[in-house]
Amino acid sequence: MTGQGSGEGILKKPYIQCINSKCGARFQITDKLIRCPECSDLLDVICDLDKLDPERMKMVFRQRRSSLNPLDLSGVWRYREFLPFTKADLDFVVTLGEGNSPLLDAPKSAGYAGLNNLKIKHLGWNPSGSFKDHGMTVAITQARKLGSKIVVCASTGNTSASMAAYCARCGIRPVVFIPDGQIAYGKLSQSLDYGAKTVQIEGDFDVAMQLVQDLSEDSDEIYLMNSINPFRLEGQKTVIIDILDQLDWKVPDRIVVPGGNLGNSSSYGKALIELKEAGFIDKVPSISIIQAAGASPLYRTLVSSATELLPTKDAFTLASAIKIGKPISWKKALRTLDFTDGWCDVATEQEIADAKAILGRDGIGCEPASATTVAGLRKLRDLRTAGRAEITIDPDENVVAILTGHQLKDPEYTINYHQDNLYEHATYDSVLVEKSGKLHASFANQPVRVKADKASIKKLLGI
Ligand code: F0G
Secondary structure (H helix, E strand, C coil): CCCCCCCCCCCCCCEEEECCCCCCCEECCCCCCCCCCCCCCCEEEECCCCCCCHHHHHHHHHHHCCCCCHHHHCCCHHHHHHCCCCCHHHHHCCCCCCCCCCEEECHHHHHHHCCCEEEEEEHHHCCCCECHHHHHHHHHHHHHHCCCCEEEEECCCHHHHHHHHHHHCCCCEEEEEEECCCCCHHHHHHHHHCCCEEEEECCCHHHHHHHHHHHHHHCCCEEECCCCCHHHHHHHHHHHHHHHHHCCCCCCCEEEEECCCCHHHHHHHHHHHHHHHCCCCCCCCEEEEEEECCECHHHHHHHCCCCCCCCCCCCCCCCHHHCCCCCCCHHHHHHHHHHHCCEEEEECHHHHHHHHHHHHHCCCCCCHHHHHHHHHHHHHHHHHHCCCCCCCCCCCCEEEEEECECHHHCHHHHHHHHCCCCEEEEEEECEEEEEEEECCCCCCCCCCCCCCCHHHHHHHHCC
């Protein structure tokens, strides 16, 4: 059987390279690097994909779906020829059977966004409930291969949950840094449950992110697991390969993804560059990145044609996962937009909240950050209707929207919306003490109280 259950198709000699074309320094794949030691820019992991036979590999990927080998059952390791590991390295793999989310139709969301062909890829249906598992299985495997004892991350909640889960599987010590009081409870509960040392710092995600970079530069013992670690992005690349496999390699016109620290969008661009260069596809989908209006550094950088990132000071959004003002991977995200002829746009708090409710009506549901995708699609449609021809989205385009996190990560947001009690700004001191910026519960589904007797219930239901 071709390649099943083994690392047979894996190619040799991956290496690490600086993304800055003026520097381009290369390093060993076993160097524990986060930034280029020569120029401090971001790093890529490079695999030699030249010798892959695309048609054969497409068949192998499909066949692996019926294998019982844990590597084949993982929706990440199934595509291991695109990952920077040799056959011997596969002994280090830490997997929780990640990936394998279906591509779903979502007729109500499609109608809301004004599209005829919308599919949803729900990465919230992963073991720890977010897309991070795609990247974490690979980064923790690399950490294990390098013999790391302690891994760290800054997180708005999902990275920490995922890192803690994978560490629990292999005995590496997880230490997570989260902005105090700013992450959803579902996510905090996960990192506690999975045994991570959970450090709540005074400051937002951007402060935590700087702190973990400084820490990891200071100590050889500590390995950083945020998406600045290029191995994370290698794993997240496989989302694109999986979508194409599920579409029988018919390339969609557009893929829409939320933007926070910009690791996901960066990895999608890298996947598409590699797939095209290796001859797996001959056209590429346009990538649309959607940020929350109050945390939109990439959007603002693009619209002002700045050459350096314009960070958002005091970034704000109720979609706490993407409350990020200084995204680490912005240069790689620009590479994605350049290569795919893509664009970044923003969605307001109201637009995000309503789009989330509509996704719920499709029986899908997601955490607020994920709903930026459908909100963004609707917005692009509205811009077209308003005659903004430069930002067009054809209703007949084949579009895939990426949902990044599970609905149950942040139930408080959902309950507050449906009870018409969601505020952009709210301060709690056990009870709500101060609030402003009320959002409309346009699609509210309020719970009702009723007497516990048959007659009352029949009356309520009109039967
Ligand atoms: N959606 C969800 C649910 C997230 O948790 C994140 C990021 C994003 C979107 C943005 O993805 O950073 O790749 O652009 N969460 C990180 C965390 C920052 O710490 O969990 P990105």
